Amino acid sequence: MSSVRLLVGTRKGAFVLTSDGKxxxxxxxxxxxxxxxxxxxxxxxxxxxxLYASQSTGWFGQLIQRSxxxxxxxxxxxxxxxxxxxPGTHMWYDGTPHPWKFAxxxxxxxxxxxxDTVYAGVEDAALFRTTDAGxxxxxxxxxxxxxxxxxWHPGAGGMCLHTxxxxxxxxxxxxxxxxxxGAFRSDDAGKTWKPINHGLKSEGIPNPNAEVGHCVHRxxxxxxxxxxxxxxxxxxxxxxxxxxDSWREVSGNLPTDxxxxxxxxxxxxxxxxxxxxxxxxxxxxxxxxxxxYRSKSGGNEWEPLTKGxxxxxxxxxxxxxAMTVDTLDSCGVYFGTTGxxxxxxxxxxxxxxxxxxxxxxxxxxxxxxxx
Amino acid sequence: MIRVLLPAHLKTLARVSGEVQVDVAGxxxxxxxxxAIEASYPMLQGTIRDHVTQERRPFVRFFACEEDYxxxxxxxxxxxxxxxxxxxxxxxxxxxxx
Numbered sequence: 001m002s003s004v005r006l007l008v009g010t011r012k013g014a015f016v017l018t019s020d021g022k023x024x025x026x027x028x029x030x031x032x033x034x035x036x037x038x039x040x041x042x043x044x045x046x047x048x049x050x051l052y053a054s055q056s057t058g059w060f061g062q063l064i065q066r067s068x069x070x071x072x073x074x075x076x077x078x079x080x081x082x083x084x085x086x087p088g089t090h091m092w093y094d095g096t097p098h099p100w101k102f103a104x105x106x107x108x109x110x111x112x113x114x115x116d117t118v119y120a121g122v123e124d125a126a127l128f129r130t131t132d133a134g135x136x137x138x139x140x141x142x143x144x145x146x147x148x149x150x151x152w153h154p155g156a157g158g159m160c161l162h163t164x165x166x167x168x169x170x171x172x173x174x175x176x177x178x179x180x181x182g183a184f185r186s187d188d189a190g191k192t193w194k195p196i197n198h199g200l201k202s203e204g205i206p207n208p209n210a211e212v213g214h215c216v217h218r219x220x221x222x223x224x225x226x227x228x229x230x231x232x233x234x235x236x237x238x239x240x241x242x243x244x245d246s247w248r249e250v251s252g253n254l255p256t257d258x259x260x261x262x263x264x265x266x267x268x269x270x271x272x273x274x275x276x277x278x279x280x281x282x283x284x285x286x287x288x289x290x291x292x293y294r295s296k297s298g299g300n301e302w303e304p305l306t307k308g309x310x311x312x313x314x315x316x317x318x319x320x321x322a323m324t325v326d327t328l329d330s331c332g333v334y335f336g337t338t339g340x341x342x343x344x345x346x347x348x349x350x351x352x353x354x355x356x357x358x359x360x361x362x363x364x365x366x367x368x369x370x371x
Numbered sequence: 372m373i374r375v376l377l378p379a380h381l382k383t384l385a386r387v388s389g390e391v392q393v394d395v396a397g398x399x400x401x402x403x404x405x406x407a408i409e410a411s412y413p414m415l416q417g418t419i420r421d422h423v424t425q426e427r428r429p430f431v432r433f434f435a436c437e438e439d440y441x442x443x444x445x446x447x448x449x450x451x452x453x454x455x456x457x458x459x460x461x462x463x464x465x466x467x468x469x
Contacts, residue, residue, distance in 0.1 A: 034383075035380060036380070057380070058430055058467075059378075059380070059428065059430040059431065059464045059465070059467075060378075060380060060381065060384075060418040060419070060428065060464070061417055061418055061428060062417070063384070063414075063417075063418070076384065076414040079416070079417045079418075079422075080416070080417060080422045082422065082423055
């Protein structure tokens with residue numbers, strides 16, 4: 001019988017939640033790495049028992065943890081993230097050059113085919129890769145040394161590389177996104193990169209249509225159609241039908257088009273999910289109502305999903321890596337909040353149930369569908 | 372034999388309880404003790420000092436015999452009481468963050 005395993009990273013540790021395919025009752029293990037921030041955990045598509053976790057604190061820095069048994073036990077692996085060559089500078093908040101400095105790993109993306117190969121998106125923005133299961137990490141410097149690099153500047157949360165998408169049909173194609181530089185694509189396995197921000201419009205930068213400088217919050221793709229990308233930008237929900245070469249806005253009737261996560265239904269490539277947030281200065285749902293919005297038309301036409309979600313006095317946020325979907329026949333959708341709740345839906349978002357209510361602030365949620 | 376007291380998070384990471392003990396040849400200095408700790412507990416590399424610059428992480432402090440050695444040069448000799456093992460070398464997570 002199928003089962004699912006949720007990997008939840010929080011401000012104060014990691015949790016592993018498991019359920020059978022009904023997704024009604026959940027077992028919770030954790031906290032793992034108690035007291036540490038766990039920005040992200042993800043399992044290998046090639047070996048579901050192989051998990052990786054990014055663990056950090058302001059005191060003791062960055063660690064990477066690896067599990068070979070589905071999260072029952074963990075071992076620290078390599079944590080040496082050193083930029084290739086002379087790091088140079090990017091723009092600081094005040095517009096002055098600022099030396100590139102490693103802060104933490106925001107996102108871990110295991111290879112689709114090799115459990116020992118993992119990509120890491122870090123702050124200050126750069127892409128690293130391990131090919132020995134996390135022992136050694138090497139930068140793919142072509143991204144950071146792109147000629148636009150010196151003009152990149154941090155978003156409010158730091159200059160983080162937070163999104164990494166590996167194209168299942170084109171093994172050498174990688175998409176990444178950086179706050180607040182924008183989206184980039186490599187067609188040669190990470191050696192060279194091109195900005196893919198044409199069509200984005202950001203009023204908060206000097207040139208709203210600039211080639212780089214956009215605060216992309218997250219990008220999602222359906223694996224059956226990797227040329228179609230969906231983006232939650234700082235403001236605006238966007239769509240590309242040409243692998244990021246151009247974008248058009250699909251915010252449509254959303255109550256606000258600010259938000260962080262965006263995801264795609266496992267079996268319906270035109271069904272997408274966002275969580276509208278009031279504004280960039282008020283990081284909570286409009287009117288105190290926690291609503292996931294679903295579009296079954298690839299954007300523009302959105303419906304609120306409210307059944308089982310708090311519809312009053314709710315002032316949590318849902319961060320960019322804190323939403324995910326499973327691949328069971330009836331697609332499960334999950335998200336975690338900064339208030340410590342993890343909500344799940346086993347019917348593609350029609351109804352929701354809190355799986356846990358009192359975790360530390362949730363930073364990331366990933367799911368593994370296990371057979 | 373040098374006695375070292377690690378902060379709680381690093382004890383958990385190193386899978387030890389209580390003090391740890393390391394051997395340092397000759398006169399113990401800050402850097403010699405840190406080198407010995409990292410050799411015995413490789414998972415602590417990068418958590419006390421930067422991998423490349425070897426600079427102390429900003430929110431980590433070094434104490435010995437009720438003195439703060441955090442800002443001293445890495446080759447500063449440690450007190451004889453630490454060298455003899457009668458007093459521990461303390462690695463402390465600074466009180467910060469509210």
